[in-house]
Each structure stands twice: as C-alpha cells, then as structure tokens.
Amino acid sequence: MDAATRLAPVCEAIARLLSPHAEVILHDPATDRIAAIWNPVSGRSVGDPSLLGELRSTGQDVHGPYPKSLSDGRRLSSVSAVVRGADGDADLVLCVNVDRTAFDEAARLLAAFAAPEAGRPGALFERDWTETLNDVVGSFVREVGTPVDRLARDQRLTVLGRLDTAGVLGQRRSAPVVARALRISRSALYQLLADLREDPDAP
Structure with missing residues (x-):
C-alpha cells in the first residue's frame, strides 16, 4: 500500500471536520503534482502542478500557518507537513488550506458588537x-x-x-x-x- 493510500482516510477525516471551509491536498514531491485532493475550494484537481520547489528546499517538515490567497480574493490560512518514508525521503506533502471568509466575517460582526458603548441616556x-x-x-x-x-x-x-x-x-x-x-x-x-x-x- 503506497503512502497516499495510507494517508487517504486521515485526509478525508480532516476535510470532513473542517467542511466546507477547508481543502486537504496530498502532493507528490517526486512528480511535483497533486496526488489527491478533498473539498477543492481552490479549484485544483489531481494531476495539477504542486509547485513545491520552494517548500522542499527549506529543510523543515512542518510549515505554517501561513497566508495564501485565491484568485477571487478569498484569503486562506495554510499548514503543510512533509511526510517521510522509512528511508527519510519525502514521500508526500500534506497541505490543509482553510478558507478564512466565514471567520473574517464573524470577526467583523463580533467587533461591531464590541464597539464602545455611548453611555446610558x-x-x-x-x-x-x-x-x-x-x-x-x-x-x-x-x-x-x-x-x-x-x-x-x-x-x-x-x-x-x-x-x-x-x-x-x-x-x-x-x-x-x-x-x-x-x-x-x-x-x-x-x-x-x-x-x-x-x-x-x-x-
């Protein structure tokens, strides 16, 4: 059983928990392509380029949370983790991208309620x-x-x-x-x- 198949239930569980606000992606560093994706809020699909060159070169296994943006203006908060095999090489990169739209709107509403009171008439x-x-x-x-x-x-x-x-x-x-x-x-x-x-x- 390959690494992507082993991790698939974990990725689906994360996607279900954060649905509909997050997508979960497994990237294949060997091909620099998306190996699997759940709840694709970014519009990407399996086989699309991963563009992980910069991520792999840092030498870290966990990255983020870091900000990203979609072409329609939505903001994302993302976390990425390198999944290594027994030989220590990177088998996959797991990414979770959370759409902040609903949370930002909730924060604006709460901030409005927290406005200073004008005083008792x-x-x-x-x-x-x-x-x-x-x-x-x-x-x-x-x-x-x-x-x-x-x-x-x-x-x-x-x-x-x-x-x-x-x-x-x-x-x-x-x-x-x-x-x-x-x-x-x-x-x-x-x-x-x-x-x-x-x-x-x-x-």
Missing part, C-alpha cells in the same frame, strides 16, 4: 433607581468575590449602606425589590435596616 434612566440598585449590588459581589446569596451579615449591611448613600432605600416601595436583589426575606431586610439605622457605621 439620562432622559430614560435618571429616575430608574432599580438600575442603581443593580449596579451597587453587582459591583459589591464582584468586589468581594462572593455570590449575593452567600453574603454574610456584615457584607449585607455594607451593601445596604451603599444603597442608602445612593438614595435607593429612600425610594417608594423599594423594600421588596431590595430584598429580592439581596436574596433575603423582607423581614430579614427590615432587621438589617433597623441595625443599620441604629449604628450607621455598621458593620
């Missing part, structure tokens, strides 16, 4: 104290590295102090919303508020 949010509540609680749990439902009593008192300073606790009907945000009962919240009013410097 004051006219819409200047009276939305629940946004302030979420900001204060969220900032605190990130600061202490503890989930909100696992905060200790002194930590909850600290959060309530910050909410009081931010004016949240003075809002009408804020108690049930604050209790829900802190994952505690309303009675537990009232007890904490009583402790906070009794000792403003607590905890």
Whole structure:
C-alpha cells in the first residue's frame, strides 16, 4: 500500500471536520503534482502542478500557518507537513488550506458588537433607581468575590449602606425589590435596616 493510500482516510477525516471551509491536498514531491485532493475550494484537481520547489528546499517538515490567497480574493490560512518514508525521503506533502471568509466575517460582526458603548441616556434612566440598585449590588459581589446569596451579615449591611448613600432605600416601595436583589426575606431586610439605622457605621 503506497503512502497516499495510507494517508487517504486521515485526509478525508480532516476535510470532513473542517467542511466546507477547508481543502486537504496530498502532493507528490517526486512528480511535483497533486496526488489527491478533498473539498477543492481552490479549484485544483489531481494531476495539477504542486509547485513545491520552494517548500522542499527549506529543510523543515512542518510549515505554517501561513497566508495564501485565491484568485477571487478569498484569503486562506495554510499548514503543510512533509511526510517521510522509512528511508527519510519525502514521500508526500500534506497541505490543509482553510478558507478564512466565514471567520473574517464573524470577526467583523463580533467587533461591531464590541464597539464602545455611548453611555446610558439620562432622559430614560435618571429616575430608574432599580438600575442603581443593580449596579451597587453587582459591583459589591464582584468586589468581594462572593455570590449575593452567600453574603454574610456584615457584607449585607455594607451593601445596604451603599444603597442608602445612593438614595435607593429612600425610594417608594423599594423594600421588596431590595430584598429580592439581596436574596433575603423582607423581614430579614427590615432587621438589617433597623441595625443599620441604629449604628450607621455598621458593620
């Protein structure tokens, strides 16, 4: 069984995994021709010139990833590997060429979503104290590295102090919303508020 036949299942497996974005090619260095090809996105076929002279002369067995381009403007990322026989000579060169078109488009879309935010419109949010509540609680749990439902009593008192300073606790009907945000009962919240009013410097 020749080297190309032995490697054919491997090449087909790679092509299936990366389909439809990649072609896999086996080049024959002896003839400088394509011996086999899977998913030919470049339009080449078996028997076409490989043009591997420069690749073989470097003395390396693995090349890339390196950029290539197709005539229609598509960009490729390519990797090539020299497959040697028992005598150490190059039997084949395996190349995987990945069409970057879909990935580049995805990157552009993600970059657009990651654009800097313009800031919160004051006219819409200047009276939305629940946004302030979420900001204060969220900032605190990130600061202490503890989930909100696992905060200790002194930590909850600290959060309530910050909410009081931010004016949240003075809002009408804020108690049930604050209790829900802190994952505690309303009675537990009232007890904490009583402790906070009794000792403003607590905890």
